[in-house]
Amino acid sequence: MVLLTSSFLYDLVLFVVIFLTTFILYYNYKLSYWKRRGVITRKTVFPYGNAEKIVKQKLHFGLEWASMYNDFKKKGQRYGGGYLFIKPVFIPCDLDLVKDILQTNFNHFSSHGIYYNEEGDPLSGHLFALDGERWRNMRVKLTPTFTSGKIKMMFNILIKCGDIFEQVIEKHSETGEVFEIKDLTSRLTIDIIASTAFGLVTNSIEDPGNDFATKCTTFVAPGIQTIITQVLQFFLPHSFLRMANIRVNDPTVANFFLDVIRKTVDYREKNNVYRKDFLHLLLQLKNRGVVSDDGKIFPQNDGEKNSATSITFNQLAAQAFLFYFGGFDTSSNLVSYAFFELAYNPDVQKKLQAEIKKVFEKYDGDLTYDSLNEMKYMHMAILETLRKYPAVPINPRQCTKDYKIPGTNIVIEKGTTTFIPTMAIHYDPDIYPDPDKFDPERFSDENKAKRHPSAWLPFGLGPRECIGLRFALMQIKVCLVKVLKDYDVTLNEKTIVPFRFQKHGLFLVPEGGIWINVSKQTH
Numbered sequence: 001m002v003l004l005t006s007s008f009l010y011d012l013v014l015f016v017v018i019f020l021t022t023f024i025l026y027y028n029y030k031l032s033y034w035k036r037r038g039v040i041t042r043k044t045v046f047p048y049g050n051a052e053k054i055v056k057q058k059l060h061f062g063l064e065w066a067s068m069y070n071d072f073k074k075k076g077q078r079y080g081g082g083y084l085f086i087k088p089v090f091i092p093c094d095l096d097l098v099k100d101i102l103q104t105n106f107n108h109f110s111s112h113g114i115y116y117n118e119e120g121d122p123l124s125g126h127l128f129a130l131d132g133e134r135w136r137n138m139r140v141k142l143t144p145t146f147t148s149g150k151i152k153m154m155f156n157i158l159i160k161c162g163d164i165f166e167q168v169i170e171k172h173s174e175t176g177e178v179f180e181i182k183d184l185t186s187r188l189t190i191d192i193i194a195s196t197a198f199g200l201v202t203n204s205i206e207d208p209g210n211d212f213a214t215k216c217t218t219f220v221a222p223g224i225q226t227i228i229t230q231v232l233q234f235f236l237p238h239s240f241l242r243m244a245n246i247r248v249n250d251p252t253v254a255n256f257f258l259d260v261i262r263k264t265v266d267y268r269e270k271n272n273v274y275r276k277d278f279l280h281l282l283l284q285l286k287n288r289g290v291v292s293d294d295g296k297i298f299p300q301n302d303g304e305k306n307s308a309t310s311i312t313f314n315q316l317a318a319q320a321f322l323f324y325f326g327g328f329d330t331s332s333n334l335v336s337y338a339f340f341e342l343a344y345n346p347d348v349q350k351k352l353q354a355e356i357k358k359v360f361e362k363y364d365g366d367l368t369y370d371s372l373n374e375m376k377y378m379h380m381a382i383l384e385t386l387r388k389y390p391a392v393p394i395n396p397r398q399c400t401k402d403y404k405i406p407g408t409n410i411v412i413e414k415g416t417t418t419f420i421p422t423m424a425i426h427y428d429p430d431i432y433p434d435p436d437k438f439d440p441e442r443f444s445d446e447n448k449a450k451r452h453p454s455a456w457l458p459f460g461l462g463p464r465e466c467i468g469l470r471f472a473l474m475q476i477k478v479c480l481v482k483v484l485k486d487y488d489v490t491l492n493e494k495t496i497v498p499f500r501f502q503k504h505g506l507f508l509v510p511e512g513g514i515w516i517n518v519s520k521q522t523h
């Protein structure tokens, strides 16, 4: 069939030429987005934009975007623009601007831009992903479940898991056997999450092959379908993905978690069980619409239930799952990096051990919530670990309402993705001189007060700041005390120092792992 010329072949060539010309014009137009707005960018590579090294796994995405921050800052810019393929990404480099986005003008950037599908895939509807009114309502409901009082209530779970951790450390010290700390802290974190959020007692430390642990590790190593969804969410409208009922989580893994939660919820409701954990607080929200200090999961009197503030079973399941989604890799990485830095910096380790001894003497050897809170140097060492190893090196925010950059005529349009360059800020020598040095003193009250409020962002900032931060800090404190009160930690020669980070994955993981030796203290 001939359409435009006298020959099919000419038609075909013409069609290809028109197609290619249109494509090139469209592509170049898309990649001129920042230039047209007078925002500096870095040279792009077809078809990756600024994501070539990330896609080809030559550099971890956190480090690649950190290098863009450094480029822009060197050129004296307060911000710059990048491209994920053809998608524009805004990168603020100025701390006032970062604060403006995360806190002061939060209503312009209130979404993480993460895809969720509450109907087709209930577990995806957790707080981190929700946006708009859905997010606001859920955040209000969940905030009372993460107060210091509620963390104190769950403290015993941390102590029990910490006891098992200590026993493993004791065994290693007796046998002199080296171990990989991230592997151990991952198993420990799985036990803590299973107990706190799912009401399950697992023993992944001694039995790493248990069902729960296996499903957890499958989730963090997603299959091809999950990876495709993760990519699609950047490029296609979320409403379209929802209409097509695209799932976020692997159905086998999601059904396993849903099933576990349903069984525990049914059991507790049938037998009126009170257990001091996060699931209990979620059950109160579901059945009463309030979080209370009592042990009751059902309304106390007719009319007590507040339907406006209660949550459904699916919402309960998603928020329990969130403990895993938000807390697994983040917490286990933090604990393992802290052990690395303490082993690498024996002076800091000694100072910490002295502090632990002093506080223990005051509390007659009791490890309590209050005694942990008195360990100021430990707190500083943890904050410094979080500076050097922010679990989320780039914090994504989506512009939800046009935003004019103060002092300019440039408007960040609704829908634009913003990457807050946490890792780059934490390694900026203008903010933290000698940034590779591990120095807890940076976080003394006096030194902290000298810095900008958005100079330290491992938990984000503003209304969407990490809701689990108190829990995460308590978990690492228990782990550190359990080990350092009786043992010295040293670095095994199998650890590659300085680290080379794996080039793939969401989190920064050192290649070859962190290998540790422990020995009983003699001092």
Ligand code: HEM
Residues within 6 Å of the ligand: 102, 127, 128, 129, 139, 322, 323, 324, 326, 327, 328, 330, 331, 334, 390, 391, 392, 395, 457, 458, 459, 460, 461, 462, 463, 464, 465, 466, 467, 468, 469, 471, 472
């Ligand atoms: C060391 C451990 C952790 C780190 C470094 C960390 C880091 C973060 C970061 C950077 C954010 C984004 C904040 C923002 O957008 O401004 C976040 C949000 C969040 N985190 Fe964590 N997190 C940790 C542990 C936990 C734990 C244990 C939980 C348990 C429930 C948790 C639950 C969440 C939730 C629900 C959000 C979303 C909050 C919202 O959007 O309103 N995180 N976290």
